[in-house]
Amino acid sequence: MLIGAGAALGAAAIGWDFVSPSLSATAAGTYARPCGDVRISSTWQDHRNRNPPSGEPGTDYAVPIGTPVRAAANGVIVDRKDTTTTATGRYLALRADDGNYIRYLHLRSSAVLPGTRVVRGQIIAESGASGFGSEGGYGSHVHVSLWIGGTPLQLGFTNSVDFENYVQPEDPVPTHQSTTYAWNGILPLATWTPIPVSANFFSLAESSSLAKETGDLNIYIHAAGVTKGFQIRVIAESLNGSGAVVDTAVQPSLEIPATADTAPNTPTFGVYTLPYFLSGRLRLYSQIRALNAGIKVQRVTVKKNYWLS
Numbered sequence: 001m002l003i004g005a006g007a008a009l010g011a012a013a014i015g016w017d018f019v020s021p022s023l024s025a026t027a028a029g030t031y032a033r034p035c036g037d038v039r040i041s042s043t044w045q046d047h048r049n050r051n052p053p054s055g056e057p058g059t060d061y062a063v064p065i066g067t068p069v070r071a072a073a074n075g076v077i078v079d080r081k082d083t084t085t086t087a088t089g090r091y092l093a094l095r096a097d098d099g100n101y102i103r104y105l106h107l108r109s110s111a112v113l114p115g116t117r118v119v120r121g122q123i124i125a126e127s128g129a130s131g132f133g134s135e136g137g138y139g140s141h142v143h144v145s146l147w148i149g150g151t152p153l154q155l156g157f158t159n160s161v162d163f164e165n166y167v168q169p170e171d172p173v174p175t176h177q178s179t180t181y182a183w184n185g186i187l188p189l190a191t192w193t194p195i196p197v198s199a200n201f202f203s204l205a206e207s208s209s210l211a212k213e214t215g216d217l218n219i220y221i222h223a224a225g226v227t228k229g230f231q232i233r234v235i236a237e238s239l240n241g242s243g244a245v246v247d248t249a250v251q252p253s254l255e256i257p258a259t260a261d262t263a264p265n266t267p268t269f270g271v272y273t274l275p276y277f278l279s280g281r282l283r284l285y286s287q288i289r290a291l292n293a294g295i296k297v298q299r300v301t302v303k304k305n306y307w308l309s
């Protein structure tokens with residue numbers, strides 16, 4: 001048994017801490033991209049480098065026709081064009097609450113009228129390929145132009161700035177992991193017992209000395225024979241260079257009472273949730289302790305969303 005009395009250490013002692021995963025995002029600006037984290041087929045600088053330079057430089061986001069287009073910021077729709085004529089095709093213009101002016105070009109259709117107040121992330125249009133008098137004047141994409149302060153008529157259509165410099169990057173998509181193990185183990189009474197996540201395997205998460213891992217972890221327990229209850233907790237182990245455990249930190253336990261149900265043999269269901277951040281050589285596993293005799297854990301499901309860095 002690796003966990004002994006008095007082995008619990010402060011989290012900081014082994015570099016284990018709880019953080020919100022959202023803290024890992026780095027913000028360069030506040031604007032939302034129109035269609036999320038998609039490929040940019042032509043940058044603002046690409047538009048300026050064209051010969052002749054683009055009459056309205058912007059960022060082209062390559063998306064299929066019909067992709068929802070979302071407002072970059074809170075603001076008011078101030079202009080809309082519903083014909084495919086000219087290079088722009090159909091467009092919408094947004095006056096953001098910060099005073100900046102944003103145009104979305106080559107749309108298939110717009111969902112909001114001028115004068116409409118919109119919020120950041122609201123769907124305002126469907127992407128298209130409209131321009132030059134046809135629905136297919138361009139390859140399908142959303143072109144976003146940004147002017148700081150005034151309108152393009154005031155500032156000049158070519159005097160836009162690079163929208164990408166004002167974008168808040170999307171949070172990277174986490175890796176989702178889900179395992180279910182039919183344990184069918186009878187728990188010894190009042191003894192902390194490691195919870196397997198597969199046959200003879202107990203680790204919930206593990207970080208090497210080079211990588212960091214941030215995530216949230218949910219342990220689902222279905223147990224029969226629960227008349228009083230059981231407890232769940234997570235243990236963090238710090239490993240040395242050869243993989244031996246040198247420290248442990250025991251997290252507060254969660255007590256799951258028996259499910260109150262008149263039907264006999266109703267399983268008791270418990271969930272232990274843990275946001276976590278691992279750096280350095282660390283490993284997490286969980287333990288369960290029966291508060292009455294004869295508890296049988298039927299299955300253990302572990303769901304994790306995590307980011308490696």
Ligand SMILES: [Zn+2]
Pocket residue numbers: 042047058059060143
């Ligand atoms: Zn473009």
